[in-house]
């Protein structure tokens with residue numbers, strides 16, 4: 341007979357937010373047999389034309405692919421992604437230098453954000469036990485009763501109560517608002533002084549304007565641009581620049597002048613008119629880094645994705661980390677037999693250190709890129725990484741390799757990176773000391789004609805002085 345007791349009735353999970361992580365999470369919970377109610381404030385993007393204001397394409401790497409694989413979506417998404425086997429570094433003089441991401445199979449994928457979101461929503465909808473509620477904006481919820489209040493477009497209100505609330509409503513999460521009112525909830529957010537703006541590089545004579553299977557980068561210290569390819573043979577270029585520099589450029593001529601100075605090779609590729617039109621289409625967008633702890637309240641609510649950890653995009657890991665949140669939570673559900681009162685605290689204990697680590701890594705990389713990464717430095721650093729990795733593949737694994745191509749826990753990748761740096765620095769120090777000792781031994785053994793040395797040193801000095809006066 342129909343059992344009514346709470347234990348045996350199928351539990352209802354509310355997923356708030358139908359973005360990338362919310363839609364994927366709906367699949368994870370539905371696959372487990374829960375009744376899933378997804379609530380998304382926007383309209384169903386599968387009916388809408390474009391999704392403005394978010395990055396148009398993203399880099400999907402190993403962590404994200406493993407999550408998609410878990411719900412049987414990896415092939416479908418990878419088939420619509422464009423492999424990027426290497427970075428293509430564009431120097432100021434127009435020289436292009438490829439730096440492979442790793443061995444043959446190690447590549448990342450450029451995927452279209454809107455298409456990925458649509459595929460995930462459609463996949464969630466195919467489960468008979470999911471219900472999609474679009475135009476439902478969470479206004480408030482009560483941590484004691486679990487009662488949620490949604491506002492509809494027509495101003496009406498709808499109240500819903502479920503067994504678990506999964507907050508996947510992004511960097512400015514409404515679900516997280518309740519956490520902020522509670523004691524012992526740590527929260528920090530940092531806006532960086534850089535903004536980002538997307539520009540489109542159209543095909544030239546029906547072909548990609550640049551080589552497609554690369555992540556194109558124009559590192560210019562304070563400024564940086566990157567370009568990821570799209571299936572329609574366009575590139576989406578993302579320009580990163582301090583807001584105060586965006587604000588200095590107010591006319592079409594100033595846009596061209598700026599690109600002529602810093603990204604000259606892109607003007608013929610983007611086209612002066614497209615550049616001037618795109619530049620004033622949308623204002624530069626802000627980038628925020630959010631860290632918080634804990635990710636749960638009792639057995640009632642848990643945060644995942646940007647709602648729990650918005651990161652600056654300088655590692656291409658935000659979505660990959662949010663997707664990995666879903667796998668980690670799912671693994672803990674197995675360990676604790678879906679008992680929310682045990683699963684949620686364990687999820688916080690396990691996942692917070694890793695999501696904080698990737699937030700710190702992305703911020704560190706932003707500061708490093710801004711401070712002293714131009715093409716030469718970028719090339720040098722990646723060559724050193726790749727050479728050490730080539731000779732000592734088991735000992736020296738580049739940080740980006742651990743982050744991008746493995747599921748090494750983010751905080752463990754950071755620990756190992758610090759250890760490797762110590763080993764490398766000690767190695768460099770030892771070899772430097774060795775060179776000095778060896779050199780001086782040779783000098784003592786057969787001293788050169790000291791007078792000749794002085795004469796050639798004086799000649800060198802005179803030439804230097806002459807150079808300086810030029």
Ligand SMILES: Cc1cc2nc3c(=O)[nH]c(=O)nc-3n(C[C@H](O)[C@H](O)[C@H](O)COP(=O)(O)OP(=O)(O)OC[C@H]3O[C@@H](n4cnc5c(N)ncnc54)[C@H](O)[C@@H]3O)c2cc1C
Pocket residue numbers: 356357358359360361362379380381382395397398399400476477478479508509510511512513514515536578627644645646647653656657658659660661662
């Ligand atoms: C410029 C840029 C480049 C990036 N590049 C990459 C990359 O290359 N690789 C990568 O892995 N990541 C990248 N990211 C990060 C990635 O975009 C985010 O990590 C990812 O979108 C997070 O997904 P999410 O579902 O947690 O949040 P979101 O994508 O923000 O989705 C949140 C959803 O919740 C809905 N919502 C919000 N409030 C409410 C409410 N009150 N009620 C109901 N619904 C609500 C929103 O409408 C939205 O649909 C980039 C980010 C930026 C800004």
Ligand SMILES: COc1ccc2c(c1)CN(c1nc(C(=O)N(C)c3cc(Cl)c(F)cc3C(=O)O)c(Cl)s1)C2
Pocket residue numbers: 395397398399427448555557566568578653654655656705709740743744
């Ligand atoms: C759509 O908007 C965006 C915006 C930023 C990014 C992406 C997509 C994708 N991004 C990736 N970053 C890495 C990485 O590990 N590092 C260290 C890098 C970091 C920077 Cl900033 C960079 F320019 C190159 C590399 C690199 O190594 O190629 C990947 Cl691997 S993919 C950054």
